[in-house]
Amino acid sequence: MNRINELFANEGNKRILSIYYTAGYPTLNSTLAIAETLEKSGADFLEIGFPYSDPVADGPVIQHSSEVALRNGMTLQVLFDQLAGLRRHISIPVLLMGYVNPVLQYGVERFCESCKAVGVDGVIVPDLPMYEYEERYQEVFEANGVSNIFLVTPQTSEERIRKIDGLSTGFIYLLSSSATTGKNLAVSEDTAAYFSRIRNLNLKNPVVVGFGISSRDAFMRATDYAAGAIVGSAFVRLLSESNYEKKIPAFIHQLKEIADGY
Amino acid sequence: MSEYQVNEKGYYGDFGGAYIPEMLYPNVEELRQQYIAIIQSEGFKQEFDQLLRDYVGRPSPLYLAKRLSERYGANIFLKREDLNHTGAHKINNTIGQILLAERLGKRRIIAETGAGQHGVATATVCALKGLQCVVYMGAVDIERQAPNVARMKMMGAEVIAAESGSKTLKDATNEALRDWINNPVDTHYIIGSVVGPHPYPDMVARFQSIISAETRKQLQEKTGIETPDYALACVGGGSNAAGMFYHFLDEPSVKLIAVEAAGKGVYSGESAATTLLGREGVLHGSRSILMQTDDGQVIEPYSISAGLDYPGIGPQHAWLYKSGRATYASATDDEAMQAGLLLTQLEGIIPAIESAHALAQLEKMTFKGDENVVICLSGRGDKDLDNYMKYFGF
Numbered sequence: 001m002n003r004i005n006e007l008f009a010n011e012g013n014k015r016i017l018s019i020y021y022t023a024g025y026p027t028l029n030s031t032l033a034i035a036e037t038l039e040k041s042g043a044d045f046l047e048i049g050f051p052y053s054d055p056v057a058d059g060p061v062i063q064h065s066s067e068v069a070l071r072n073g074m075t076l077q078v079l080f081d082q083l084a085g086l087r088r089h090i091s092i093p094v095l096l097m098g099y100v101n102p103v104l105q106y107g108v109e110r111f112c113e114s115c116k117a118v119g120v121d122g123v124i125v126p127d128l129p130m131y132e133y134e135e136r137y138q139e140v141f142e143a144n145g146v147s148n149i150f151l152v153t154p155q156t157s158e159e160r161i162r163k164i165d166g167l168s169t170g171f172i173y174l175l176s177s178s179a180t181t182g183k184n185l186a187v188s189e190d191t192a193a194y195f196s197r198i199r200n201l202n203l204k205n206p207v208v209v210g211f212g213i214s215s216r217d218a219f220m221r222a223t224d225y226a227a228g229a230i231v232g233s234a235f236v237r238l239l240s241e242s243n244y245e246k247k248i249p250a251f252i253h254q255l256k257e258i259a260d261g262y
Numbered sequence: 263m264s265e266y267q268v269n270e271k272g273y274y275g276d277f278g279g280a281y282i283p284e285m286l287y288p289n290v291e292e293l294r295q296q297y298i299a300i301i302q303s304e305g306f307k308q309e310f311d312q313l314l315r316d317y318v319g320r321p322s323p324l325y326l327a328k329r330l331s332e333r334y335g336a337n338i339f340l341k342r343e344d345l346n347h348t349g350a351h352k353i354n355n356t357i358g359q360i361l362l363a364e365r366l367g368k369r370r371i372i373a374e375t376g377a378g379q380h381g382v383a384t385a386t387v388c389a390l391k392g393l394q395c396v397v398y399m400g401a402v403d404i405e406r407q408a409p410n411v412a413r414m415k416m417m418g419a420e421v422i423a424a425e426s427g428s429k430t431l432k433d434a435t436n437e438a439l440r441d442w443i444n445n446p447v448d449t450h451y452i453i454g455s456v457v458g459p460h461p462y463p464d465m466v467a468r469f470q471s472i473i474s475a476e477t478r479k480q481l482q483e484k485t486g487i488e489t490p491d492y493a494l495a496c497v498g499g500g501s502n503a504a505g506m507f508y509h510f511l512d513e514p515s516v517k518l519i520a521v522e523a524a525g526k527g528v529y530s531g532e533s534a535a536t537t538l539l540g541r542e543g544v545l546h547g548s549r550s551i552l553m554q555t556d557d558g559q560v561i562e563p564y565s566i567s568a569g570l571d572y573p574g575i576g577p578q579h580a581w582l583y584k585s586g587r588a589t590y591a592s593a594t595d596d597e598a599m600q601a602g603l604l605l606t607q608l609e610g611i612i613p614a615i616e617s618a619h620a621l622a623q624l625e626k627m628t629f630k631g632d633e634n635v636v637i638c639l640s641g642r643g644d645k646d647l648d649n650y651m652k653y654f655g656f
Contacts, residue, residue, distance in 0.1 A: 053559040054432065054545065056439040057283045063426055075557035100281055101544045105558035126283035127544070151284035155446050160287075178285045178446040 003093040003121045004147055004170040007045060008206040008227055016228030017219065017256055018208060019235050020047040020097065022065035023082070024074025026239050031082050032089065037245060039092050041252035046090075047124065047230065050079050050098035057126050059182030061233040065240075076106045080114045087119040095149065095170075097124040108137050112144040122147030122170045130167065138167070153178045154194045158201065165203040172205045174198060174226060176212040182233035183212050195225035219255050231255065266511040266578070266587055272460030275585060277551075277577035280459035281544045285443040289451075290547075292366065294461045300365050301358065301468065313357050314472065317390070318347045322473075324480035324636070329608040336629035339490070340611070340639045341477055343502065350614065350641030351470060351502045352383035356452055358469035360387040363450035370394045370449045374438040376403055376431035376498075377568035377616075378410025379641060380454030385419035395419040398437040400430035403568055410645060428562040431572055435546055455499025456576030459547030463504075463576045470505025477636055478509055485634055492627075494519045495638040496619040497590070498534070498570035500579040502640035507588065518588035520579065521619045523565035527594055534563035536575045537583045537590040545573065550580040566595040566649065567615040569641070593622035599653050601625070602643065614641030615649060 007013060019038050023031045035046055051066035051074055058066070079096075086094065096115065103111050103125060115123065123146060128137070133148060141148050147170030152161055155178055164172060176191060177183070198207060209222035210230035222229040238244055238251055265275075272278050272294070280290055300306055314320040323342045331338045343351035356373075363371060371388050373395070375381030381397040388395035397414055401423040404411055414421050427433040435453075442451045456463040456470075478488040493510050495503035497520040510516040525533035533539060540551040545560060552574035553561040565571045575583075582588035593601070602618030605611050613621065617640045629635075643650065650656065 053427065054436050056436050056546075057285065057443060059440075067426075070559060077557070101554070101560075102558035104543055105541075105554065105556065127281045127547070129280060129282065129287075132279060132281070153285050153288075153446070155288040156284060157288075175285065179444050180440045183444075 002145055002147065004045070007093055008171060013044065015219070015223040015256070016044040016208065017042070017252070018045045018047055018228060018230040019043045020049060020230055020232035021236055021239060022049040022051055022062060022069050023079045024051060024069030024072045025065040025236070026068065026244070028072040028074060028078070029082070031079065032085070033245070034239070034248070035094070036089050037248045038252065039090055041249040042256055043092065043252055044228065045093040045095070047095045047097045050074070050076055050096055050102060052099040052102055055099060057180055059180040059233060061182045061236050065236045076102050076111070080118060083118040083120065093121045094119070095122040095124055096120055100125050100128045109140045112140050112146050115146045116144040120146070122149055124149040124173060126151055130164065134167065142169070149173050151175055152198070161198070161201060161203070165205055168205045170205070171208045171227070172203060174207045174209045176209055176222065179211055181211055184214055184218070195222070199225050216255050216257065264512050266582060266585070268460065268464040268578070274578045274581035276542070277549050277580040278460050278463060279549050280547060281549065282459045282547045283443065285446060286439070286459070289442065289446060290459050293465070296366065297362065297461050297465050300362055306361055306365065309361055310358060314354065318353050318357065319345060320472065321476045321480070322346060324477060324484065326484065327609050330605065333608065334624050334627070334629060335631055336633045336635050337485070338624070339481070339634065339636045341473060341506065341636055343473065343638060343640050344611070344613065344617070344642035348379070348383050348386050349644060350379045350383070351473065351505060351638070352380045352454060353386065354472055354505065355454065355466050355469040355501060356380070356383040356387045359450070359452040360391050360393070363393070363452070364391060366450060368448060368450035370396070370445065371452055372396045372398070372438050372441050372449055373452045373454060374398050374431065374434040375454065376400070376434065376571055377645065378403070378407040378414070379569060379645070381419070381421070382410050382413050384452050384454070385414040385417040388419060389417040396441065397421050398424050398434040398441065400424045400428070400434045402429040403431070403434070406568060407645070431568070432560065432562070439546070455501040456504045456578060457499045457546055457548065457574060463548065463578055466501055467504040467508060467578060470501050471508035473502065473505035473638060474507065474509035477506070481634065481636070487634070489513050489516050490636040491515070491633040492517045492519060492635040494521065494620045494623055494635065496521050496570060496616050496640060497575055497579060498523070498572045498616065499574070500576040502638050504576060504578060506636070506638040507582070511587065518582065519623060520588055520590050521623045522590060522592045523567055523570035523598070523619055524592035524594045525564045525566070528592055532564035534565040534570050534572065535592040536573065538592065540574070548577045550574050550577045551583065567598065567619065569614070569616040570619060591623050591626070593619040597622040597625070599650070602650065603654065611639070612643035613639055614643050615646045617641055
């Protein structure tokens with residue numbers, strides 16, 4: 001059982017908060033320090049993005065952070081070097097998120113081995129389709145104990161959700177709507193109906209909602225239905241501000257409604 | 263089934279597939295399940311043929327270029343896609359896709375464009391069918407191609423500037439994909455080349471295959487033999503080449519030559535010669551060959567011709583290259599511009615700079631005397647007059 005499974009298995013963990021941010025942004029070497037601050041502030045797990053030149057699933061905020069990170073010199077190799085000391089500092093689950101081409105060039109097997117070596121628990125690669133994963137890569141992911149996380153959207157059929165549930169080993173990443181990152185979750189009956197439809201499927205994997213979670217309100221609404229929710233663009237926007245390090249605890253506390261100083 | 267055509271899994275040899283995020287899966291899957299049945303239905307075929315004939319002006323002539331033939335010592339035939347309505351081969355595909363979109367019940371059309379030819383061809387068929395049209399175009403290209411932007415707007419299309427990355431074709435494609443993710447129900451994405459996730463490369467190649475279907479018939483009438491010794495075409499993403507090669511793929515006697523844009527020289531750092539500079543990888547939804555760094559970041563290409571300024575090639579081309587079925591050559595900016603001027607002066611035809619890359623290959627070939635060579639003249643040069651004038655100082 002890896003750290004992801006343990007996190008969700010613990011009955012005490014309700015309304016799990018995950019934070020996404022881009023490695024190498026705002027500066028090349030900020031990756032690990034941000035992770036430490038997030039853990040101390042109360043984030044339950046982390047998704048660290050490795051940048052790509054053509055991030056088609058991302059909106060302007062994460063696109064910009066990726067461009068800056070690439071200019072700063074971030075690569076998968078640099079990231080794994082930075083993460084070499086990850087488990088001396090961080091105990092919460094850590095996932096990597098990015099696009100398939102950098103992984104292919106690094107080598108899928110080597111990528112999984114590097115994840116295992118530094119203590120990365122899972123990966124989210126939105127443009128690695130289920131078919132390719134099953135056909136070519138499932139074995140090497142599983143051999144290294146790396147969970148591959150799949151996405152589900154409001155348009156995903158029940159049959160396909162069941163298949164994804166069968167292949168998943170960590171959690172299912174539920175998109176609040178079919179959208180690129182960084183749009184606000186609309187308060188609509190449709191969204192509520194969609195979330196409860198998914199909940200009523202009684203999937204074996206926990207469900208975590210992402211895309212469009214930018215406020216305490218959206219976080220609470222998503223976690224009324226799902227085990228957890230992910231905040232990405234809103235946090236990346238915070239990283240663009242001066243003195244962002246000092247603002248991280250308040251950002252997390254406000255989302256989780258932990259009193260500052262707690 | 264030809265070993266050079268797509269298999270049931272969406273692959274050409276090692277290349278192709280559908281590397282798309284889940285948000286695009288329902289739309290791409292709907293297309294995959296329906297495209298063959300729709301384009302083979304009687305109603306579709308009738309309307310497609312009728313529009314190609316009466317609206318586009320097909321069949322396009324196959325013209326024996328006598329003075330060019332004398333110069334190179336071969337029978338050089340030009341497949342005159344430049345004479346199509348809107349001035350290039352792009353309209354063959356947009357006619358096919360708009361009829362498909364209509365049958366899928368889509369009301370909103372999006373497209374990417376580089377030089378603007380595919381954008382114009384898409385805006386044209388949207389006007390024809392009364393469908394909403396949104397075209398993504400790199401901000402840099404909008405500056406460079408003002409007349410095509412005006413044509414699109416006149417036809418009622420909304421032209422949205424892609425401001426990310428290098429602000430050219432690759433970035434316009436990213437923006438179109440993002441639009442499709444955000445509009446998953448009523449929108450069809452008309453991709454302009456044989457790129458993108460399966461079934462796009464096959465679908466676009468089928469619509470462009472009219473080029474070689476007509477060529478076979480016309481060659482038979484003119485020479486008594488349906489197949490040429492050589493078939494040549496330029497390659498950016500590769501749609502006119504895919505159409506020119508389509509019905510010759512399983513004719514081993516036909517030598518297929520694709521010409522990429524080498525910009526200021528293949529190894530100058532300003533080039534779009536993908537097969538020479540690229541490695542296998544995934545871009546815009548398919549596994550192919552693309553120009554990229556060791557870390558898998560896509561490298562910005564360069565060519566004087568905006569239509570060849572793309573860092574990848576379609577997956578079928580990657581397979582034709584790797585399997586050795588076709589030869590991938592390249593022409594620099596200078597070679598293409600000279601070839602364009604030569605055609606203008608010998609035959610009175612101003613070619614698009616894209617097509618001039620294919621013509622440039624003639625300088626590097628030696629002929630036995632009576633060989634038949636077909637070149638796809640994919641577009642006319644009106645849109646390139648500014649470039650020609652600047653280059654030659656007219």
